[in-house]
Amino acid sequence: MSLKCTFSKVLIANRGEIAVRVIRTAKSLGFKTVAVYSEADENAPHVIAADEAVCIGGAAVGDSYLAIHKIIDAAKLTGADAIHPGYGFLSENADFAHVCEKASIEFIGPPAEAITLMGSKRLSKIAMIKAEVPCIPGYEGEAQDEATLIDEAKRIGFPIMIKASAGGGGRGMRLVHQASELSEQIKTARSEAENAFGSGELILEKAVIQPRHIEIQVFADKHGNVVYLGERDCSIQRRHQKVVEEAPSPFVDDELRARMGKAACQAAKSCNYVGAGTVEFLVDADKNFYFLEMNTRLQVEHPVTELVTGTDLVAWQLNVASGAELPLTQEQITISGHAIEVRLYAEDPRQNFMPQTGPIKRWEPAQGDGIRIDSGISTGQTITPHYDPMLAKVIAYGSNREEARRRLVRAIEDSTLLGVTVNSEFLSNIIQHDRFIEGEATTAFIEEDFGQDASMTVNPPDNLATALTGILLYNRRHVDAGYSQVLNGWQNSNPTPWPYELRCGESVLEIALEQAGNNFVVTEDKGPDQPPVTVELSVIQQTEDQLVFIYNGVRQRCNYLTGGDDIYLKIGSGYHHYTDLTHEEAVSEDAAGSGKIIASMDGAIIDVLAEIGDRVVKGQSLVVLEAMKMEHPLKSDVCGTVESIQVQAGSQVKIRQLLVTITPDGEQDH
Template identity: 45%
Template sequence: MIRTLLIANRGEIACRVARSARAMGIRTVAVYSEADAAAPHVRACDEAWPIGPAAAADSYLKADVILDVARRAGADAVHPGYGFLSENAGFARACEAAGVVFVGPPAAAIEAMGSKAGAKALMEKAGVPLVPGYHGDDQDPGRLAAAAREIGFPVLLKASAGGGGKGMRVVRAEAELAAAIESAKREGRASFGDDRLIVEKYLERPRHVEVQVFADRHGSTVHLFERDCSAQRRHQKILEEAPAPDLDPGTRAAMGKAAVAAAEAVGYVGAGTVEFILDASGSFHFMEMNTRLQVEHPVTELITGLDLVALQLRVAAGEKLPFAQAALGIDGHAVEVRLYAEDPARDFFPQTGPLTRLRFPSGPGIRVDSGVEEGGAVTVHYDPMIAKVIAHGRDRREALARLAAALGRTEVVGVTTNAGFLKRLVEHPEVVAGPIDTGFVGREIAVLAPAGEAAPDAVLAVAGLAEMLALDETAKAAARRTGDPHSPWARADGWRLNDAAHHDLVLQDGGQEAGRMRTVRMTHEAGAWTALVDHPTGGASPLRLAGTRDADGGLELRIDGVRQAATVVADGDRRVVFLAGRSWPLVLDDPFAAGDAEEGGEGRLTAPMPAKVIRVAAAVGDRVARGAVLLVLEAMKMEHSMAAPAAGTVTRLAVAEGDLVEEGAELVVLEPGDPEDGVAGA
């Protein structure tokens, strides 16, 4: 029996574990870094202990510190969540030595499956089909390159100890091979402390289908059906669904059987996931096994009706699985998306910043798992996932429709997110028709993440109405304070001498790459407002608006007689308009604001977010072509290549390898001009 559980993680998984554990009457203990002192998971538990600085290496990855807290707090067990120490065999052994139950598989099983190369050797012996590849111990770059040539391009390089797309590179030609091996090794070493790679044949247009397995300590192992995780960017999952669409019963049964065999081959206990590649012919191949609970476990919970965390705790306490394989069935369909602080239009670059506003939907079939809250922040120290938005329906179409509606009601202000991208994804005709392959997002990125999309006139008009209503409220409040309700200063209709009453608002359209300035003329008459967008250019039709505004930014309005609901959130000079299931960032231009525009231009390269410089590929005096890689940044354990914004000569290099830079920091300055014969960067 587990009486007290320490949760050795943070974020939404820590909140999730705390919820299930407390429902079982188990006392919960949180640990937190300095950056997480006010985080939701700290309050979700019965007590919480500080464990060190913000950096994970100095806090959440300090096994000795966490076990010391477990001892002092009287914990019977430790739940590692996913990430951090969840697949660390050394930590599992340390828990056992300390007399604390590790809620996960035995250390030997983690070790067996923790090495992709070793796992594939085991699976080959167990008769589980594999993708052709090299999994050898010789890690000399020359040997890896030779293996790639033997297998034939395209090939996939994968960090042997990795996961989550880190240390993974697709190589389509030999000219790309050396740089890809170097980069994958470096990223694997930074993320997992291990730079070993495996080389596999890269299958074109495959599906990524994984099987949830569960095993107890009494010899019973079952599978809880499969999840399709084919919608990916940078080899990281962004949409998961269960069951996999259009999977015939024979393949489902064979994959389930292979997954159970894989788990039994390593003496597995607890929750785990066996991942497969499904090729165009319908054949499946073992990829890897994740020896932990997965981020996407909610879709399995919704189609099976099981609480996988509660099941983990019961199995860890020595109980038998309460069901056999034959008793399990599938109820409906579930879909999950990962809401990230990232910019899809900039190659999904992670974002950091405050969560000025964070509102999630609710309703039938909707579930949201989150470990952050309004007023908190997304920092450079941890993964930029804000929440998982999950929908369940009687069938796939209903689940997707519910998810699309839920994303349209999700409101995030303060950081750029992938919410609009996700909504377009789940509404895309090919996704709705299903299934898709792992290359779908890359092929459709121009549709899913359009660059330079201008805000519609209605959005600018709604922003203008919100400003007028706020101005009216301010003017009336000022009049009440003066005691003169007839004061002309109580009017906010833009009255002018010898001219029609109007207000001109200038808004920078944040959805456009160039940041185009848009003008909205707001005219008040007969109890309503008329908005004319970009009136100096002509051709625009006026929009007639009327509505009311609540204190939270919500608007009940009519646009040309059509009743709609909208929200306009003000954050300093920024405005975010939520209308018709979309969000649009704008910046209100203050004509009285002083200050010169910041110098910049196409010859200046700046840091898009806080990061570490891990490679410099150019020097002062180098002549470079547009698009040449000048340096490589590492942020949130992912590498980001910074390319020359224009052809020219490097005149200033403001950073060196190992430097930490803040968002907006100058990196490289170029003097524009053709690079002639020399091109730096690789």
């Protein structure tokens, strides 16, 4: 393998887990590393991991991670002669690649011309048709007037997919089933595309219903060599965002893999590609495949390919950028075993996947055979509203798919993140679903097979978790001995019940606890119309972070954390958060129907939709909060009159901050 060294210090123009991951490999190859960070990321793990770090601006991405001139200045300041863009942010920004070239800084990625071409769905599709890569029948012409688009849609036939040419992540994308819907959907898709990408250019494609989403990892060097490293199945998606990725695909056979791999290499060669890239395809039930797009960067899900091919793709990137030839020929690349990855997000699936913010009070990633956790978080770090809510990637490898799947379930359940709501239970339930186990999940899986899963619906507080919370509060108050003691043989007993009032989500719970030795009886009052619920269990041992107990004859454990009036528990893959209200003197301001509208998370107010004195109805949107790239309307919980407004457009707010006060109907005269 020939190698012409062109750089020695790499600046990573990113944050989070991908920055940590790139730094790790760069250091192992002997490169010096430089991190850049925003003011919000001052003590983030990627900053600590790098040899040097430069603050490049405020928390907003436009002031920091998207500020090209600041990143270039940081490279010059530290003497970094190469920049790795990671994924997201500037990784597929052709202007950034051009600026790096002009500054004589090696951009660890493809040429700017390839980024530009593949960044346009319209132009890339034209190029792929020319390169004889199979494409979905459609329209990718220059004429963009509505009449032309309607005529072309009728020619193609319904159902049809409207797509923003510059789009990604499902924005500017609409599925249209009949001609009567077309005009309105073109308008909304174009408007969304203009707002998201600055371009209203659209393409049309025949809709492939319930396809597989299969992508091929390609790699090219500066000497004209191009190979593919198998495929990844990314069919399980929510709103066109990938949730689970695996390699190899349970659907792809050797013959289909070879055909798709050949087509992906043709795509890369057609644009003189260099470095890591991914060619994405839709595959129908008859194993016909169609070009979807090419991602001109390292993918979030690259670890599954690394595990089944025994490679380090970041090392390949760095060496190829240094002038090396590819380390393996196509014939030398083999696939062994199976790997599956899920993305751990700070979001609440029970609240329409609303992003979550706040401090990470404990982060303990799982360890064990075949388990890999790529994260960019640490205990004590605060999750802010400024960036994507993905916190970590949980990956498992096995000699076969079922072994990898079982290990992944364990990895999710054995990883503990307390303090911020995450999607662990959602992920765990997906990979334990029969359709996933059978390898039959398509892009319609979550909508059609998983939509009613318990992890996505608001349920009453868990009775066992409620009882354990009561026990933790009781022990904190009544047990003076060290946490590490075994609780068998306790002499103190409680002949009369101890009352507690707890809040879990929007529910306020009243429980009574009786204790004798290590046996507990916790009774929850369900109100006058329902019988009380009683939970009986025995506590075996309590340490500073774990409770071991016997419930219904089964010895179990839960991880927990207490701080002030907050209690966090993790039982299996499920998380529970309670607040002790026992000694509160007043009703919480955000109680249901209070007329007190509070911020659901840290963020920025982008619109206020009411004025003082306005008459509003329950469910009416009053304020729009922007956080983690999403807009969240906050609605009135009562009918009444707006009494006060504490914010305006542009205000930065904290979670649970009071925003609007409404006087409910019937109280104006009191």
